[in-house]
Amino acid sequence: KSFYCGKCAKIVYKNKYLVGRIVDRCPGCGNHGLDISPNMFTHFENIDEGIFYADWSI
Numbered sequence: 873k874s875f876y877c878g879k880c881a882k883i884v885y886k887n888k889y890l891v892g893r894i895v896d897r898c899p900g901c902g903n904h905g906l907d908i909s910p911n912m913f914t915h916f917e918n919i920d921e922g923i924f925y926a927d928w929s930i
Contacts, residue, residue, distance in 0.1 A: 876930065877895060878894065879893070880894070880930070881930055883906075883908070883912070883928045884927045884928065885917075886916065888915065890912055890916075892909070898923075901923065
């Protein structure tokens with residue numbers, strides 16, 4: 873679990889954004905990587921991409 877778990881984050885990627893609750897960190901994605909729901913992921917990218925790098929803030 874991450875310090876950020878349970879907090880809401882604004883995720884910004886390619887001029888799109890969503891606000892959602894952080895539930896886990898992304899293992900293998902570095903210190904600031906997040907796991908997001910498939911629903912949130914497909915708002916930004918095709919699920920087959922697997923990983924994308926976005927800006928986010930609490």
